[in-house]
């Protein structure tokens with residue numbers, strides 16, 4: 001695993017809202033990630049459908065965007081070790097420029113053969129905290145290509161994004177009705193070989209193309225919130241109990257729900 005980011009990479013992340021690092025994992029590490037994630041997803045899919053966010057009706061449009069398995073680290077020790085690796089946490093925190101980062105959620109995103117495109121969207125407006133410094137990594141478990149639905153970004157959009165939500169719908173370009181000024185920004189694709197990592201700011205607009213191939217496009221991702229973030233009243237993935245126990249403005253610091261993965265005081 002790559003252990004350091006250059007100043008140029010960090011500057012580019014802040015300027016554009018995303019950063020692609022090819023060949024982040026070596027071949028052995030990639031094999032471990034693939035096996036762990038495949039295992040965790042297979043187990044999850046074997047469970048009842050209530051545990052899946054979007055597979056209730058496999059014929060639904062969204063079920064064909066990707067198989068989305070949330071918080072696999074909660075139920076799979078192998079995934080937990082990989083995704084919560086403090087070395088990866090430190091790199092992610094360095095990139096975000098935060099004091100510390102807590103997990104919001106991990107998720108496997110597996111675009112099926114001939115899968116639907118992922119509509120343009122922002123991540124943070126779905127979540128239970130507002131922050132301009134939330135960050136996610138997206139680790140390619142297969143080569144991500146223009147043909148199979150690699151991510152696309154609107155560079156710089158994180159600088160003018162707001163926290164109001166635009167639900168992810170069928171129409172790829174729905175987001176541009178809310179941000180008409182972003183129609184002027186040229187989208188940039190982020191194709192990368194398996195084992196590469198892409199980080200993005202949770203307010204940088206992104207989407208992904210259709211998978212026109214007959215193979216899966218697997219990715220393992222994790223979203224992080226800056227340590228010190230506060231509850232904004234949205235439920236998102238919080239359990240009903242936790243949701244009801246929180247007041248708007250409360251610090252989100254439950255170690256089980258939002259484990260601290262890296263803090264600068266640790267080095």
Ligand SMILES: O=C(O)CCC(=O)C(=O)O
Pocket residue numbers: 066109111118123136137138151206207208219221
């Ligand atoms: O993998 C995709 O198609 C979309 C990824 C995404 O939206 C994310 O990682 O936040």
Ligand SMILES: [Fe+2]
Pocket residue numbers: 121122123206
């Ligand atoms: Fe996203």
